[in-house]
Amino acid sequence: MTSVHSTRTFHSTPTAPCRRVGSLSMPSPTCSPPPKSRICVLGAGNFGSCLADHLGDSDHDVLLWSRSEDFVKFFNEHHKNPEYLTDHEFPECITAVGPDLPSAELIRSVDVLLFAIPTEALRETLTKLRPRLDEKALPLFIFVNKGIEISTRALTLEILADTCGADIARVSTFISGPSFAKEIIRRQPTSVSVASLSQEHAERASQVFHQPWFRCYTGVDPIGIELAGALKNVYAIAAGMADGLGFENNTRATRLMRSTVLITRGLGEMTRIGTAYGASPLTFLSLAGVGDLFLTCSSPTSRNYTVGYRLGKGEQLDEIIRTLGSVAEGVTTAKGLKQIIDDLGVNARIATAVYEVLYEGKNVKEQAETLMNFPVMTELELPEKNPNGPARKLMQKLGLGEDDAGKRA
Numbered sequence: 001m002t003s004v005h006s007t008r009t010f011h012s013t014p015t016a017p018c019r020r021v022g023s024l025s026m027p028s029p030t031c032s033p034p035p036k037s038r039i040c041v042l043g044a045g046n047f048g049s050c051l052a053d054h055l056g057d058s059d060h061d062v063l064l065w066s067r068s069e070d071f072v073k074f075f076n077e078h079h080k081n082p083e084y085l086t087d088h089e090f091p092e093c094i095t096a097v098g099p100d101l102p103s104a105e106l107i108r109s110v111d112v113l114l115f116a117i118p119t120e121a122l123r124e125t126l127t128k129l130r131p132r133l134d135e136k137a138l139p140l141f142i143f144v145n146k147g148i149e150i151s152t153r154a155l156t157l158e159i160l161a162d163t164c165g166a167d168i169a170r171v172s173t174f175i176s177g178p179s180f181a182k183e184i185i186r187r188q189p190t191s192v193s194v195a196s197l198s199q200e201h202a203e204r205a206s207q208v209f210h211q212p213w214f215r216c217y218t219g220v221d222p223i224g225i226e227l228a229g230a231l232k233n234v235y236a237i238a239a240g241m242a243d244g245l246g247f248e249n250n251t252r253a254t255r256l257m258r259s260t261v262l263i264t265r266g267l268g269e270m271t272r273i274g275t276a277y278g279a280s281p282l283t284f285l286s287l288a289g290v291g292d293l294f295l296t297c298s299s300p301t302s303r304n305y306t307v308g309y310r311l312g313k314g315e316q317l318d319e320i321i322r323t324l325g326s327v328a329e330g331v332t333t334a335k336g337l338k339q340i341i342d343d344l345g346v347n348a349r350i351a352t353a354v355y356e357v358l359y360e361g362k363n364v365k366e367q368a369e370t371l372m373n374f375p376v377m378t379e380l381e382l383p384e385k386n387p388n389g390p391a392r393k394l395m396q397k398l399g400l401g402e403d404d405a406g407k408r409a
């Protein structure tokens, strides 16, 4: 078995921090600052850009890869992103690279590869990167996407195993939690879940990101963390739909009441699906679980909530996607999730209703009425842990046994 990352020591040049704190005045870190790392962020959309900015501020050397030649030129000249977060001025220590994917030489020179591209684009990107990886000097792999691949229903952990192999997947790390790019860029306090099958790698990734304004909490249930991040987007679409419908009264208090019910019922549903899948039910109480669900279901800043809201107002999905200007992963995830729900035989009425609006042309108002007309039901039910669930099969693909899965879930 290849010893992934074992030969790698992080760059640790002790330089004076070039930290710029945004609108919020934050105290200096109480812990010692993380060693300076060289990081390549893949994806220069909203999230890749804001994380590059945060990491640059945290005194790391940052390369920001984009597939657009125009972006690379514009960014390096003006230190601004021409398409996303356009008002923000980025620190000069961030260099844009691209449009070709990072070369083997560039990858050998970095400590961290941070992937901030949509889930649907990952398989292709990782497949192309694989031949450029030097197994003796692999960087730390970190992923922040929140989705399920439509055609395979795979989580990123599985996409990674398929494209880069189990050794890399076992030590890759997933960051998820309530975190809007627009707020991170303004240094609003943010806290996230950081999970890997390897606690050591989750801790390393956390050291790279952790600051008083960006707090990291580690865990070893990446399957649960990935599911939570992907599923909350589907419930955010549902919450947006409910608010878009308005039900005659759309005061803030009424909207809050609607989203509170959806969040609570959505959390139960997410936890049921996750448990049947083989994740730990506890993971859905994390920042990536209920934390992100609360944020995304109750904020118009969310693109997924916005998709739902505009559907509730009667707009067509094609038109919403065409004009959104950014990815809403809940739309594709709803499709993969529907297959997972059917395979697992889990009761997931909200996610199913969202799927039927998005892909079967069902009417939003009728779906809401159907949900509200279901008879009395047991409020909380958790399926038995499924010993043959998808998580177990994924663990086997990663060369890990039942005991390993059991310890984590």
Ligand SMILES: NC(=O)c1ccc[n+]([C@@H]2O[C@H](COP(=O)([O-])OP(=O)(O)OC[C@H]3O[C@@H](n4cnc5c(N)ncnc54)[C@H](O)[C@@H]3O)[C@@H](O)[C@H]2O)c1
Residues within 6 Å of the ligand: 043, 044, 045, 046, 047, 048, 066, 067, 084, 116, 117, 118, 119, 121, 124, 125, 144, 145, 146, 147, 179, 180, 181, 182, 325, 326, 327, 329
């Ligand atoms: N924006 C947020 O607040 C936020 C927060 C947490 C997580 N995320 C997650 O981060 C991921 C990226 O989101 P975002 O907000 O940056 O989206 P975005 O739409 O703002 O940007 C997506 C980026 O990915 C690139 N991209 C798309 N397809 C690609 C392909 N085939 N190959 C290479 N690059 C490709 C685009 O060019 C763009 O730079 C999503 O999975 C999202 O769920 C976003």
Ligand SMILES: O=P(O)(O)OC[C@H](O)CO
Residues within 6 Å of the ligand: 146, 177, 178, 179, 180, 181, 233, 236, 292, 295, 296, 301, 302, 303, 304, 305, 327, 328, 329
């Ligand atoms: O804008 P959304 O709906 O993709 O949500 C962004 C983040 O996932 C919120 O944590």
